[in-house]
Amino acid sequence: MRYTQYFLPTLKETPGDAEVVSHQLMARAGMIRKVAAGIYDYLPFGLRVIRKVENIVREEMNRAGAIELLMPAINPADLWQQSGRWQEYGKELLRLKDRKDTEFCVGPTHEEVVTEIVRGTVSSYRQLPLNLYQIQTKFRDELRPRFGLMRGREFIMKDAYSFDVDDAGAEVSYQKMYQAYRRIFERCGLDFRAVEADSGTIGGSFSHEFMVLAETGEDAIVSCGSCDYAANVEKAELRAPVGEASAPTMELGKVATPNLKSIDDVAAFLKEKPQQMVKTLVLQNEREETVAVLLRGDRKLNEVKLCNYLDCNHIQMADEALVRKITGSPTGFSGPIGLSCRVISDYELATMSDFGLGANEENFHLTGANHGRDFQVEAFVDLREAVAGDDCPRCEGKLEIWRGIEVGHVFKLGTKYSEAMNATVLDGQGKERALVMGCYGIGIGRTAAAAIEQNHDDNGIIWPMPLAPFQVIVTMLNPKDEAVSAAGEKLYQDLLDEGIEVLLDDRDERPGSKFKDADLIGIPLRVNVGARGLKEQSFEFQDRRGGERVMLPVEGAAAKVAEQVRAALVVG
RNA sequence: CGGGGAGUGGCGCAGCCUGGUAGCGCGCCAGUUUUGGGAACUGGAUGUCGCAGGUUCGAAUCCUGUCUCCCCGACCA
Known part of the structure; x- marks a missing residue:
């Protein structure tokens, strides 16, 4: 591709609304443009990357025995009513009506449609296993789209669905996808972890997320420094603490804590550490069941664990009125003694004694409290969120x-x-028998964004070779110089003949601008064609990833560069 | 969903408090000189100041409404 005939509008300045580096660089490198919140144009340069990711995904899905098809983006409400999700899905589902007032939605995922296909065409176990996938634009009306392609409302996703006659078969299908995913992200050149995840409301037995490690990631994951345990914090199990609480040494006492509502304030007032306090959270789930949860003062509740324990889908903090009804006092003074609802405690409390509590009375807290003696709990369960340094649930290591x-x-x-x-x-x-299904998704645009988060420097993107929109850029320093122009054109042609994807910068710009653009758009390999080098029958060759500039003899240059491209494409 | 902020040439911003008829940088067009890490000079084009009402002799500026976009939070007992 010749730069002068291409459409690659780069920006010197960072767009004001781009917060994370991948979004900034995608916008500056002329890959995407925002059309509306969470909705983007994929400009030619960006689309090339999208296609690279898609093709890697496609090859590995095919290798794993999945079969590509394409389902409609617009789904009839009827199908979604059959699964019950027309009601369940909520506002993220974009609903619309046609001219006859028939209801539809824009598919955010395609379990319903694919199940309908299989229902109507597969009737014998002999036709199984079956794994169907598509690469398609999805729409989810996110509460808060952000970070460019990282969390868009409209986005491109690969979604696959497996069908088996029994659990054993489904397990095999799952493992095939798991392995395919590992290969896909390895081929994309990403540093990632496959982590155990909560299967959520879907209720499946098993689930893994593939996480690209990046500071700007929206998820927190834990991994063990000693074994291969890794999980989303939502899922991360914690071991029950060993040992029992020591015997109470203090009497239960009541102290005035005027206007001290937070654990930190109360602890400071009592000259205690927050770790010696117990907080009482009042929550309510979608069935309007109210529970009180006890946690060590400095801990955070993991709502997913609580939901799993209560077998519910959503839970939220009770509002002021409900707290008053349950505890008899305003928020900030809740405690477990004398509550009219279920009281559940995190594991950790089982080993605590003589701790501080809310008194269920405005402006009062209790000291020297002990469970068993002063109050009872329904159960001690794993409810808190993991933190760095916690014990690994699988070995003797510590979690990171x-x-x-x-x-x-x-x-x-x-x-x-x-x-x-x-x-x-x-x-x-x-x-x-009911079909046993699995589903498997990959965010295509998000994968491209994640690749930038992991591969950039102050000057711009540094594409891993497998995702690079062009593998080589040939920069003609002064295209008006006939020798330069002739040599550049020849190299360009030779590289094309080698099957290399090459961008020829034939613009009549100053060299500085060309270098800046080349760095910004992140082409992995660059060859400079200039009068200076040509005097010595050489080009200059440079690896975008910080390599030194080396002289490259004109003779055989294309073959050498092509060789380096191919070497960088081999799966590690 | 709660809170905060912003809409002014293609992009980034100033002007608004204290109303007087729109400015800067980048980019763009033409010319001259330049040409190895975003050139210099000269000349030029580009704006119903998000939209709708209102106040006023006069509104980018003040008031009301509305739309759009961005950020933070949604663990606090």
């Missing part, structure tokens, strides 16, 4: 905390959709 960008998610669906939509097959015994 990372930030990550979720680029892929695989999980077992079980029979949720097949049962709801009556998708069954006959097994070997002639018995009708």
Whole structure:
């Protein structure tokens, strides 16, 4: 591609609304333009990267035995009513009506449509296993789209769905996808971890997220420094502490704590550490069940764990009125003694004694409290969020905390959709069985964004070779110089003949501008063609990733560069 | 959903408090000189100041409404 005939509008300045580096660089490098909140144009240069990611995904999905198809972006409400999600999905589902007032939605995911396909075409276990996938634009009306392609409302996703006659088969299908995902992200040149994740409301038994490690990631993940345990913090299990609480040494006492509502304030007032306080959180789930949760003062509640324990989908902090009703006092003074609701405690309290508590009375707290003696709890369960330094649940190691960008998610669906939509097959015994499903997603644009988060410097993007929109840029320093022009054109042609994707910078710009643009757009390899080098029958050759500039003899230059491109494409 | 902020040439911003008919940098066009890390000079083009009302002799500026966009939070007992 010749630069002068291409469409690559780069920006010197960073757009004001771009917060994270991948978004800034994508905008500056002429990859994307915002059209509306969370909705973007993919300009030619950006689209090339998207296609690179898609093709890697496609090759690995095909290798794993999945079969590509394409489902409609617009889905009839009817299908979503069959699964129950027309009601469940909430505002993220973009709904619309056609001219006949029939309701539709823009598909945010395609379990319903794919299940309908299989229901109507597969009737025997002999046709299984089956794994169908598509690469398609999705729409989710996110509460808060942000960070460019990282969290858009409209986004390109690869979604795959496996169908098996039984759990054993589904497990095999799952493992195939898991391995395919590992290969995909390795081929993309990303530093990632596959972590255990909560399967959420879907209720499946097993789920992994593929996380690209990056400071700007929206998810927190834990991993063990000693073994290969890794999990989303939402999922990260913590071991029950060993030992029991020591015997109480203090009497229960009441102290005035005027206007001291936060644990830190109360602890400071009592000259105690927050670790010696217990906080009482009042929450309510979607069934309007109210529970009180006890946690050590400095800990955070993991709501996902609580939901799993309560077998509910959503839980939130009670409002002021409800807290008053349950505890008899305003927020800030809640405690477990004398509550009219379930009281559940985190594991950790089992080993604590003589701690501080809210008194359920405005402006009062209790000291020297002990469970068993002063109050009872329904159970001690794992409810708190993991922090760095916690014990690994699998070995003797300690947990570390990372930030990550979720680029892929695989999980077992079980029979949720097949049962709801009556998708069954006959097994070997002639018995009708609900299909056992799995679903597997990859965010294509997010993967590209994650690659930039991991591969950039102050000057711009540094594309990993497999994702590079062009593999080589040939920079003609002065295209008006006939020798330069002739040599540049020849190199360009030779590289094309080698099958290399090359951008020829034939613009009549000063060299400085060309170098800046080349760095910004991040082409991995650059060849400078200038009068200075040509005097010695040489080009200059430079690796974008900080390599030294080296002289490259004109003779055989294209072959050498091509060789280096191919070497960088081999899967590690 | 709660809080905060912003909409002024293609991009980044100033002007607004204290109303007087719009400015800077980048980019763009023409010319001259330049040409190895975003050139210099000269000349030029580009704005119904988000939209709708209102106040006023006069509104980018003050008031009301509205739309859009961005950020933070949604763990506080």
